[in-house]
Amino acid sequence: MAFESxxxxxxxxxENVRLMLILLSVWFVVSFGCGILFVEQLNAIRVGGFKLGFWFAQQGSIYVFVCLIFIYVWLMNKLDAKYGVRED
Structure with a gap:
């Protein structure tokens, strides 16, 4: 990786750190917020026979984390191209 300056x-x-903080904030809100703080409100909704708060605590935060990994890779590829440090 060679930068001109x-x-x-x-x-x-x-930009990389800002991106990571945004994505980690999203994951925090989903895992902590939906799995712990807002669990009572979400448990009023059922998905596939399970309470939504329980689903977020057990499965949802993991799915969101995996999706955020793919989003991070996609955005980092764009950032690398912007700064000319793209890996092909």
């Missing part, structure tokens, strides 16, 4: 490297890592 230190400013480009700082901008790249700044």
């Amino acid at each position: 230190g400013d480009m490297a700082k901008a790249y890592w700044s």
